Amino acid sequence: MTRTAATLLLGAGFMLAFAPSACTPNEDAGECDSSRPCSSRGEVCDTLEKVCIEADVDVDATADPPATGNFGPLALPFFRGKVCIASKAKPGDVIPVSISPCIHPCITNLGFHKKHTWRCVGTSCEGLNFGWIDAQGTACPADVFGRFDPSMCTYDLTIDASQGAFSPSGMPVGGIVTTEVPFISNEDSARVDAGASNDELWAMVNAYPADDERLFEINLSDSNPSAPANCSDDPSLCDCFDIGF
Numbered sequence: 001m002t003r004t005a006a007t008l009l010l011g012a013g014f015m016l017a018f019a020p021s022a023c024t025p026n027e028d029a030g031e032c033d034s035s036r037p038c039s040s041r042g043e044v045c046d047t048l049e050k051v052c053i054e055a056d057v058d059v060d061a062t063a064d065p066p067a068t069g070n071f072g073p074l075a076l077p078f079f080r081g082k083v084c085i086a087s088k089a090k091p092g093d094v095i096p097v098s099i100s101p102c103i104h105p106c107i108t109n110l111g112f113h114k115k116h117t118w119r120c121v122g123t124s125c126e127g128l129n130f131g132w133i134d135a136q137g138t139a140c141p142a143d144v145f146g147r148f149d150p151s152m153c154t155y156d157l158t159i160d161a162s163q164g165a166f167s168p169s170g171m172p173v174g175g176i177v178t179t180e181v182p183f184i185s186n187e188d189s190a191r192v193d194a195g196a197s198n199d200e201l202w203a204m205v206n207a208y209p210a211d212d213e214r215l216f217e218i219n220l221s222d223s224n225p226s227a228p229a230n231c232s233d234d235p236s237l238c239d240c241f242d243i244g245f
Contacts, residue, residue: 042209057208061146063186069144072136073110076103077189080147080244081155083181083216085163087239089227091220092172095163096238098231099131099181102153104144110134114161117198118179120168127166127179128201131159132189145186150245160230166220173220180215181243183208213243 030050032038038045038052046053062079081102086095097116103109111134118127137144163179165172182205184192191200216239231238 041206054209055207059183059208059211061143062184062189063145065142066137066140066144069106069140070138071140073134074136074186075113075132075189075193076101076107076135076145076186077184077192078131078159078181078243079145079183080150080153081242082240083243084231084235084238084240085179085216085218086227086231086237087217088219088221088224090222090224091174092165092167093220093227094165095179095218095227096230097129097161097163097179097181098235098238099129099159099161100155100157101131101133101159102150102244103133103135103156104137104140104148104152105154106137106140106144108136108138109156110136112157112159113193114159115192115201116161116163116179117201118164118166118177119198119202120166120173123168123173123175125166125168125173125177127163127177128205129161129163129179129181130184130189130192130201131161131181132193133157147244158232160232163218174222175220177218177220178215179218180205182214183211213241216241 031052032045033050034047040052042055043052044055062077078099078101082100084098089095113132115130116127118125141148166177184204188204191204228234228237
């Protein structure tokens, strides 16, 4: 018996219809993988399950305890203390921010630094403000980088920083913008001190969960008074907050 072309085609179609499912994969791509990182703050990819999970990070200290109690010099980031900011200003103003870190008395401050950056998507703008000191420690306790007793805080400096002006494409933005004095580790702070790029700054901040305590809204309107030059000369012109306690 001979089989016609039609018979052969019919047979082939029958075989394809019952081909094993492995030949036609439909595996769910999942939320993430090694080449598609998670986009939400404080999340990392479980590459086995291909889902985003909360990162296991310590935000109660900026580093492990010093082995001997002595350390430095190192770039110690702002962790706890007071932040003052002008929460109302005119579009195009540079916004004053002051950062007063709580420093353990075992630490010698060898100098301070500051850095800010911002970005906008349309008229939605956000900024970052970093402050850190060159710190040297002698006979420090295990919690020197963490939440030691607030009564031990020394406030021997105020860093007069700033934010903005928020002017994407040279056009001042109005409305509500934000700036953040973020949590970062000692290791991150060393990278900031070494000149990390803006993309690196945002990436290191986004590696930690968002903390509303460290995020500040600024109202920019022509009806507002102009921003003061700083928050140190007259703190009543700014809003002040205790952070990290």
